[in-house]
Amino acid sequence: MNEMRLLKFLDGFRGLFERFGVDYPVMRRILQIKLTMDGRRVPTIIGKARKKADRAGHKLYDGQEAEKNQFFSSLWLYLIFGALSSMFVALGDNFIFQMSLVFGILMFMVMTSLISDFSSVLLDIRDRHILFSKPVTPRTIGMAKTLHIFIYMFCLTGALGVVPFAVGLYRHGVVFALLFVAELIWMDLLIVVFTALMYLAVLKFFDGERLKDLINYVQIGLTIGLALGYQLLFRLFEFVDLQAAIQPRWWQFLVPPVWFGAPYEVLIHGDSNRVLLVLSLLALFVPVAAILVYIRVMPSLEKYLQKLADPGTRKKEGAGKAVKTISRLLCASAKEQVFFRFAWTMMGNEREFKLKVYPSLGFSLIFPLIFLFAMGEGRGFAGLPGTSKYLFIYFCALLVPSVLIMLRYSGSYKAAWVYRVLPLGEDVVPIYRGTLIAAIVRLVLPVYVLEAALFTVLFGWRILPDLIVAGLAILVYSVLCFGYLSKALPFSERFETAQQSDGLRTIPLMLLLGGMALVHYAATLLSFGVYIYAALLLAANWVLWQRGFAVKTRG
Structure with a gap:
């Protein structure tokens, strides 16, 4: 071995x-056991190895075989x-x-x-x-x-x-x-x-x-x-x-x-x-x-x-009231409000979800700034006002596809049977829409607001209409990402079944995000082009958020 x-x-x-x-001697034995049991852990970079091993009939408790098929693979x-x-x-x-x-x-x-x-x-x-x-x-x-x-x-x-x-x-x-x-x-x-x-x-x-x-x-x-x-x-x-x-x-x-x-x-x-x-x-x-x-x-x-x-202190009751208030403001029906609060709680309590998703929040925060200064003209901050480089803020939405992919995984995936006993019938729209709204508000919106505040300081107040338009575009982009990626009920699959191919499918979505930034740039070249683009995005949001969730669920 x-x-x-x-x-x-x-x-x-x-x-x-x-x-x-x-x-x-004791340390050696502990280490031997840990190495043997590593066959049950799947490295992030090749998450689907466990699934292949299961299909091939390999025993998950065979340390040598599982290790070969997972980490070393x-x-x-x-x-x-x-x-x-x-x-x-x-x-x-x-x-x-x-x-x-x-x-x-x-x-x-x-x-x-x-x-x-x-x-x-x-x-x-x-x-x-x-x-x-x-x-x-x-x-x-x-x-x-x-x-x-x-x-x-x-x-x-x-x-x-x-x-x-x-x-x-x-x-x-x-x-x-x-x-x-x-x-x-x-x-x-x-x-x-x-x-x-x-x-x-x-x-x-x-x-x-x-x-x-x-x-x-x-x-x-x-x-x-x-x-x-x-x-x-x-x-x-x-x-x-x-x-x-x-x-x-x-x-x-x-x-x-x-x-x-x-x-x-x-x-x-x-x-x-x-x-x-x-x-x-x-x-x-x-x-x-x-x-x-x-x-x-x-x-x-x-x-x-x-x-x-340690369980730590219980969250204040006011925090739960705030989430309920947000759900009432943003969700169209009582069912959506329920799944908004459910997804909000899961994203806050699911430790493995946070371990996998939160690093992408860091990248989304820093990527717009990296693009901003990597393509600078050597004039520093003074050279930014008057340019269109604020459009790099679109790249803070790079985390959207990875968040949507991870939303279907959970360490408590066995509890997904609850979807089958809820009085929803075949209507899964409230589940998906409520979950996506919660993900945007909890994960995407804070990143965008922080980035927008920083860009306002760097470029001046004149870019506020463009920042609003970029926010509307990111909402459209979120629904388009949802429609493009494969579907499964939220938090219904174990993390070990994560597919490496899902990461490859995000490449066209990155190109789409860049394309939306180019359209925004083209709108800035026209008189009132930004406001016309904003009206089009409002219409697109209304249509997509109404009709973009009628899909068939995988499995």
Whole structure:
């Protein structure tokens, strides 16, 4: 079995673990069980693997077979991303530029996978009910959990790094390749420990349901930080005669990919520039310091994890009244109001739904700004008023298709029988319309309002009519997305059956969103064109929201 080979390799470091106060035999057994049971967990990037395994008759309790069909079957996709990043390795020998970009891509991919697939593992408290009644130290439990994540992170990183490693070995030699492997290990240490310490800081000050919500917000912040950091990488360098040169700035020391790019210049090119030396030392010592700090605070993390099991304080009654008031204002019938409140509650309480959807909220918040400044004219904020770049606000609706796809999944999918006993007959329109309104109000509207407020500050009050028109267009876009995507009753399917093909189907919807922004731009070129477009969108909304939900339900 794959996990047994990994454990045998781990046996060589037994003395090191015991030196840090870890009961190695117990930790090894816990880790073996966790690896065996991983066949029941499906990675986000290849969610339909479980379904294929079921059809083939594979046993879900066979750890080796399930693991083969699920996590390791997804590594080919990471291999492709790694192959694309290897183009930067082969470009030349401007290592500080090339390898900073490569490690920016790799850190983005690894961190995104950690947030989407392994945060639930890091924050898992189910094994505490068994292990804490046994003579097992918190440090041993914490180390087993950390190694559980590290094993898969190293496999994932290996898939991402194998092609860049081979290209670097062929193009730049053995020293380059060995340094690349060492930095991949250090990168994984930094990412996992940073994420764990961040969650520890959150766990220390909050408890109950409030803590769970805050963790989701932290994930949004991480997603935004990753996207901003990736854009920041390109602004670290100045291009002179097609050659990238780094110009020393204090904030460069806060960008980890540059840390990992600097050692190539120091060790291979022999550059003794003081800035490069400091960056290289950061790449070496920050991950080491982070892991030492983590080992010391690991028992505290296990202790604070118990807060996740606390129910927390009940929500104030006023919050429920507010939702009822909103449902009465926005929903046409009492049935729609019921499903509005039902969907609102499910989206607020379904933890796995939030783990999968909330990161896309972060991307939707930051994408319009990325497009705005990536296509800037070098004049900064002063050059924005008077331009049509406010139309990039359309791209905050990129989350709509992913939200609609995830609305049909739930950890409590077995309760979907309730749809069959409700006095609805074949009329599913109130279910879909009420659920979609709730999703727009709870998830899409806050993103759009925040983005619109920011754009108003940047562009001035004159764009308010355009912002209203963009909002109307996004409402039309939401119904069109609903009509295009496959249908199932809300929260009626388990997350493991999520289809990878659903993600591919969102590509035409992205093109549609861009097309709607182009139509809006064309309307701005005509006298009163924006107001004519607004009238057309109002009519389209009235028709689509009245007639766009009479569909056949899948299954």
